[in-house]
Amino acid sequence: MSGGWSTGLLDCFSDCSVCCLGFWCPCVVAGRVAEIVSKGQTSCFWHGCLYAAINYYTNLAWCITCGYRTQLRGQYMLEEKPCNDCCVHFFCNSCALCQEYRELQNRGFDVASGWKGNASQNRGVVTAPALQGGMNRQSDHK
Template structure:
């Protein structure tokens, strides 16, 4: 069960709706202004949970990282930073047995980029909370 008491069973919905991004204004604002930072932090948090089984003590790490620079480069040069986000969204969906498919992930990150980043961050935060992490740390 995650912090919202939702089971990790196959075919469940996201814990927070795509349009619920305004419920976490700080993350939503960061996703709108600096999607590269939000993407890189989400990716690092997910990878840390996968490798260590505990929340990342730095909650996504530094403000700017290699993943952030790559996202920025692809966005500035090809308007394609969102392509990197498809894999991370798919990995989060798989980790929590959330229904969906790669095509839906592609459409979501292309058309609703900041909202998708916020939704992914909130899903990760639920696992981190259930493992003892809190936003105040």
């Protein structure tokens, strides 16, 4: 069973700051989304640089961003809508990145803080419980 996205693909005006960032600096949005979706396995900085370089030289950066959309959909059981992930990124890359960014925000992430920033504040991030300081045994002996 799949659920719906919290915002539509073309709902850019619901958050103009994300829309502007996605239009003028899609490499930043791509990096931030990739870091959160990969749970810190992908660096925002390096993914953003990779996106910018691929887009500058080949205009094929959508090829790497559609994979993170697929991952995001899998994590939250989202519909593959309005068409498959690669087509969405090919035809509307900036809009797709912005929708993914908004989805993460609406699920409680501060996307700009990155994975570590969210983990330290426990914002929608599942982390392992803190370990207690060893085994303690209380004794009745004084």
